[in-house]
Amino acid sequence: MAAQILDGKKVAEQIRSEVKAGVAERVKTGKSVPGLATVLVGDNPASHVYVASKQKACQEVGINSFGYELPATASQVEVEDLVKQLNADPNVNGILVQLPLPNGLDEENVLKSISIEKDVDGFHPINIGRLAQKGRDPLFVPCTPAGCIHLLKMTLPKLEGLNAVVLGRSNIVGMPVALLLVRENATVTICHSRSKNLPDIVRQADILVAAVGRPEMVKGDWIKPGAVVIDVGINRIDDVSRPKGYRLVGDVAFDEAKENASWITPVPGGVGPLTIAMLLQNTLRAAALLD
Ligand code: NAP
Ligand code: LUD
Numbered sequence: 001m002a003a004q005i006l007d008g009k010k011v012a013e014q015i016r017s018e019v020k021a022g023v024a025e026r027v028k029t030g031k032s033v034p035g036l037a038t039v040l041v042g043d044n045p046a047s048h049v050y051v052a053s054k055q056k057a058c059q060e061v062g063i064n065s066f067g068y069e070l071p072a073t074a075s076q077v078e079v080e081d082l083v084k085q086l087n088a089d090p091n092v093n094g095i096l097v098q099l100p101l102p103n104g105l106d107e108e109n110v111l112k113s114i115s116i117e118k119d120v121d122g123f124h125p126i127n128i129g130r131l132a133q134k135g136r137d138p139l140f141v142p143c144t145p146a147g148c149i150h151l152l153k154m155t156l157p158k159l160e161g162l163n164a165v166v167l168g169r170s171n172i173v174g175m176p177v178a179l180l181l182v183r184e185n186a187t188v189t190i191c192h193s194r195s196k197n198l199p200d201i202v203r204q205a206d207i208l209v210a211a212v213g214r215p216e217m218v219k220g221d222w223i224k225p226g227a228v229v230i231d232v233g234i235n236r237i238d239d240v241s242r243p244k245g246y247r248l249v250g251d252v253a254f255d256e257a258k259e260n261a262s263w264i265t266p267v268p269g270g271v272g273p274l275t276i277a278m279l280l281q282n283t284l285r286a287a288a289l290l291d
Helices: 009-028 045-061 076-087 107-112 126-133 143-155 174-183 198-202 273-287
Strands: 033-040 064-070 094-099 163-167 187-191 207-210 229-231 235-238 247-250
Touching: 009 143, 033 045, 033 076, 033 273, 045 064, 045 273, 064 076, 076 094, 076 107, 076 126, 094 273, 107 126, 126 174, 126 247, 143 174, 143 229, 163 174, 163 198, 174 187, 174 207, 174 235, 187 198
Parallel strands: 033 064, 033 094, 163 187, 163 207, 207 229
Antiparallel strands: 235 247
């Protein structure tokens, strides 16, 4: 039987309307308007698109958005000085430094300079460290991984004891999503570019999270019948029939995989919109930390 589609756009709309109500409630009770500062360094075209979507989403829910852009030639000190200025700015509750940074900048040191109370991306080493430790809780959970877990929890009664396979071990998706799945008591296997027998490992998965950045790498016959498939990948492939000359596909061959899965996220319209919704939620929470 063909899978049901996990409509990330619709789920994200619901979260956004909850955040909008939360912001309105703050304002009604005389509390501050939450503020998000976005820091965009250099001219990565995808980063520009994503940051613009984040700023627009802020406006729609009543969160103040402060956009900062630095040239690709900005120095480490310039980027860190901007972060320090934002750390000290009472109108800014959340600071988002869009990744990747241009070559030559030290990502870890930039992320470390963000005040953990304003780390709405959840990438500060202290927040990530707490995510990995038993009995500790980060102030903020990274947005894309939080979105994946949100979708899974909506779909499955519980994640406990299920076999989860995560394809990818990056700092921004694979590793934190695996840590979150462990915290949900799933049994987690993390695969990466050196893993062997990928299809056989994936065939054991009740839950598959694919975050490798390889267009349609996961084939339909890798999917265990009834599995829930979360496709994080966003890959541009040439398509002359489209106005832009390309289309977006995930890391999973959607048309094949949907024949075996019970639920599957599409690309676009799956995890991407959740990333933005979770950022809004984290920003509202950051403002509430100060109440
Ligand atoms: P990344 O930093 O490039 O990491 C990719 C991971 O996949 C690495 O761990 C890599 O292994 C592994 N990998 C690469 N090729 C593989 C292969 N053939 N077999 C098995 N593993 C392989 O990418 P990322 O930032 O995590 O992003 C992954 C994808 O998700 C991209 O398409 C990105 O655009 C998308 N994304 C989407 C969202 C969203 O909101 N929807 C958010 C973030 C990212 P090694 O560690 O061994 O190199
Ligand atoms: N850096 C992210 N870098 C890249 N897709 C995103 C993303 C929206 N610091 C920091 O925002 O959380 C981050 N924090 N990331 N990403 C990727 C990652 C970052 C990816 C996709 C989308 C944000 C999104 O809206 C749409 C969808 O999947 O439906 C499609 C958008 C399109 O290109 O048409």
